[in-house]
Amino acid sequence: MVLVVPVRWVPVKLATWNVNSLNVRLPQVLTWLEEQAPDVLALQETKLEDHRFPAADLAALGYHAAFSGQKAYNGVALLTRQPPGDVLVEVPGLADNQRRVLAATVGPVRVICLYVPNGQALDSPKYTYKLEWLAAVRDWLKTEVAAHDRVAVMGDFNVAPEDRDVHSPKRWAGQVLVSEPERAAFRALLDVGLQDAFRLHEQPERVFSWWNYGRLALARNWGLRIDHILVSAALAAECRSCAVDLGPRHHERPSDHAPVTATFDSLDR
Secondary structure: OOOOOOOOEOOOEEEEEEOOOHHHHHHHHHHHHHHHOOOEEEEEOOOOOHHHOOHHHHHOOOOEEEEEOOOOOOOEEEEEOOOOEEEEOOOOOOOOOOOOEEEEEEOOEEEEEEEOOOOOOOOOHHHHHHHHHHHHHHHHHHHHHHHOOEEEEEEEOOOOOOHHHEOOHHHHOOOOOOOHHHHHHHHHHHOOOEEEHHHHOOOOOOOOOEEOOOOOHHHHOOEEOOEEEEEEHHHHHHEEEEEEOOHHHHOOOOOOEOOEEEEEOOEOO
16 A cells, blocks of 8 residues: 655745835836745835736736735735735734735745835834834734745844844934834734744845935945844744845835845655
8 A cells, every 4th residue: 555645735935025006016027926936925115006916917927916005105916926815915803904914825835025114213103003003014914924834024124133133223313113112012923833934044244225316325234134034933943045036126216125034855754
């Protein structure tokens, strides 16, 4: 008697990228997809209403697309090799008309794309909104992690978790993206059962994912690591690498963010 063990498809490469306008950056995204061939790519700041989303261009490369957008601001999308299921476009119980959340099941993996609010300034109502938003997302993620063995939460979190994720902690002191309440909110996301895929592996020093457009920030590497891939314990055990791809940041008219990718074992054991 031969025992046949079914093989379940698991994404072997997950990626996230704040493209800062998909309309502007579509050629760059298409080129990157052809070169890197991720199984799932989470996009933030697509800045497109749904009827303008370039689903046909992406389908020509073999990608399904789930998306939730609005005119000129925000907008998220998931590009997947396999058809996405159980698509969710908002946090249950959170009244928010900003398009910042998208979740779908791809194979055995629950993939969640987040575009966390920036916060603007510590004394701004937008900062309060950011912290309240993160608290609501944390409660929701707790249920998602409990319901799914493999969960990947990817996106622009607008939080640099530690001083080593900031080119100059002294220069950034007292600003959004690095404040202790924001970092505590980020840690609270991890506490639901997630791990920072980037920190699962030995990394070079001063690796960032966002650089301001001005003041020669990229050339000086004056950046922050604010784009993350958080994974549940099962995915963490299968994670083989996580890195920032600097290539697209050097394009003409680039996004101010670079893609982050993580690779995983391909078989369910």
